[in-house]
Amino acid sequence: MLFYLFCNVFIYAFHGGLWVYLACFIAFSMVVVWGSFDIGLGYFVNSITHKRTRIKEVALTFDDGPTEFTPQFLDLLKEHQVKATFFCIGKQIEKYPETFQRIISEGHTVGNHTLSHSNTTGFLSTVKMIEEIEQCDEIIERIGHIKTDLYRPPFGVTNPNIAKAIKRTHKKSIGWNVRSLDTVTDNEKKIYKRVTGNLKKGSIILLHDTSEKTFHVLVDLLLFLKNKEYSTFTVDSITKSKKND
Ligand SMILES: [Zn+2]
Structure with a gap:
């Protein structure tokens, strides 16, 4: 039209x-x-890409887990007493149920990242997209005994069908404003520089708990945050405070 x-x-x-x-x-x-x-544009879906805040705080978000690498991420976060947000894939939760339960019991926040993280996400019908979200919810409830209203679109892709599915499943779409590109490049220094160079108060950082490489970046990133006196927040703190407005 x-x-x-x-x-x-x-x-x-x-x-x-x-x-x-x-x-x-x-x-x-x-x-x-x-x-x-471009999730920051909010063209089809209004995604939350950052937190409005006056304090030096950022959110670490990890997508596509749990994986075999997730436990070492959890060890490191625990050591630094940092809480993060994990956007988990339903099928990965079924593969690593104990790791998923550990994420929750250690006080991290979890969100829905669809059942299968399909490569054809951008071409699925609304019905199929709703299934992808609801089936992930069922697994989160069955294995983690919790519910979440947080949703992160695979690949950051949104379109009218996905927008409808998000609305019908009553999800809040969570984007990012600092993209590490840790799935695109193998250069750990580049990833670290990309993240630290673009950091602002309230930034939401997109990372993946799917490789040793990102783990190494996280080691340096947590030291950077400590040195620059950044604290961290989990994404649910944005959506919860919005309800109280
Ligand atoms: Zn993903």
Whole structure:
């Protein structure tokens, strides 16, 4: 609809032909694709990407676990007395139920990261997306005995179907404003620099408890936070305080 109006205005303005239409189509498609992948834009879903705060505090969030690497992350966080937020995949919880229970018993926050983290997430129907979210919820309840209203979209992808699914499952979409790119590059120094260079009060940092590499980055990052006197918060502190507003 918007596209139609947008193009008609352009065609009218330029008395153009097919090429104007094509140019419009390409421009519009680019905006939609960009909107789907950039969680900070809030194009389809209003995701929480940071906390409004005056104090030096940041949130560490770990996606795609639990994995074989998660216990060492938990040991390290415990050593530093830091609480984080873990966005867990249902199928991974079933593979590592004890690790999942440990995340909860050690006071970390958990969120829903779908049942299967499908590569085709962006193309699923609303019904299928709701299933992905609800089945992950069931596993979280069965194994962790808790409920969560926190949801993080796999790959940060949102679109109208995902927006509907989030609404119908009463989830709060949680994004980030510091992306470590720890699944893209193997260079630990680069990841560390990316994170520490972009840090602000209230930042939500996206990391993954899926590799030794990210563990090494976390070792340095926790020291950095300590030296710069940053405290940490878990993501539920944002959604809980919003209810009280
Ligand atoms: Zn993920």
